[in-house]
Amino acid sequence: MGKVYLTGAGPGDIDLLTVKALRLVREADVIIYDRLANADILNEAKDGCEFVYVGKKDSHHTLPQEEINEVIYQNALKYETVVRLKGGDPFVFGRGGEEGIYLGERGIKFEFIPGITSAIAVPEYAGIPVTHRGITVSFRVVTGHEASNKSRSQIPWENYKTDDTIIFLMGLHRLNVIADKLMEIGKPADYPVAVISRGTTKDEKTVIGTLETIWEKARDLPTPALIVVGEVVKLHDQLNWFEKP
Ligand code: SAH
Numbered sequence: 001m002g003k004v005y006l007t008g009a010g011p012g013d014i015d016l017l018t019v020k021a022l023r024l025v026r027e028a029d030v031i032i033y034d035r036l037a038n039a040d041i042l043n044e045a046k047d048g049c050e051f052v053y054v055g056k057k058d059s060h061h062t063l064p065q066e067e068i069n070e071v072i073y074q075n076a077l078k079y080e081t082v083v084r085l086k087g088g089d090p091f092v093f094g095r096g097g098e099e100g101i102y103l104g105e106r107g108i109k110f111e112f113i114p115g116i117t118s119a120i121a122v123p124e125y126a127g128i129p130v131t132h133r134g135i136t137v138s139f140r141v142v143t144g145h146e147a148s149n150k151s152r153s154q155i156p157w158e159n160y161k162t163d164d165t166i167i168f169l170m171g172l173h174r175l176n177v178i179a180d181k182l183m184e185i186g187k188p189a190d191y192p193v194a195v196i197s198r199g200t201t202k203d204e205k206t207v208i209g210t211l212e213t214i215w216e217k218a219r220d221l222p223t224p225a226l227i228v229v230g231e232v233v234k235l236h237d238q239l240n241w242f243e244k245p
Pocket of ligand 1: 010012036086087088089090091092093116118119122171197198199200225226227
């Protein structure tokens with residue numbers, strides 16, 4: 001029986017892979033990977049390593065999570081070193097916990113290898129610090145996926161009246177609903193918002209707007225994309241470094 005390494009692949013830029021993740025990728029007998037994990041990482045694998053793609057596209061899962069769990073389990077019965085490579089960090093909307101529970105219940109050993117999460121690194125490449133002294137003392141990372149469910153959304157919008165930076169993952173297609181909700185709870189229409197598409201890759205694009213304008217400006221950006229809401233967005237002008245020509 002093998003061991004499964006539930007491994008964060010980082011946000012896109014291959015150089016943001018951890019040393020530990022790279023070592024495991026090089027040792028792996030099989031790598032089970034996602035759409036969001038940079039596929040160039042697979043070039044680091046040893047000869048004969050098997051590759052299994054279990055990609056998901058936003059809400060359109062090509063493989064249901066239950067099946068992914070089973071694929072990982074079956075590979076752990078066959079191979080000694082199984083690397084389950086996931087975009088960003090396995091625990092940040094990565095369902096790494098579910099995969100660990102499934103394996104644990106079947107007697108399979110596992111380890112988690114943290115990855116650099118897009119939630120912090122993508123704003124960083126856009127020159128937007130998630131906290132900044134004198135501007136905000138905290139940040140939240142929220143799923144935007146939920147926002148479509150207007151009447152039964154589990155997002156406690158009322159709690160978001162504070163000036164925390166809010167980072168929405170999986171939210172681009174609900175950006176209009178998110179912006180409306182935030183204005184409904186009292187944020188001004190000119191409150192700053194950024195959308196960052198394909199962050200940390202050569203295709204990175206940041207669009208800056210306000211709660212009122214951002215939907216029109218950013219709705220057609222390619223995914224993956226995340227949304228940053230808060231006064232820290234204004235620092236982009238001074239701190240933008242990666243997208244500069
Ligand atoms: N576990 C991942 C997040 C998975 S949820 C992590 O820690 O990064 C998937 C969402 O992450 C996407 O819908 C998008 O909002 C965001 N995301 C991932 N990679 C991104 C990138 N390179 N640029 C912008 N957003 C990204």
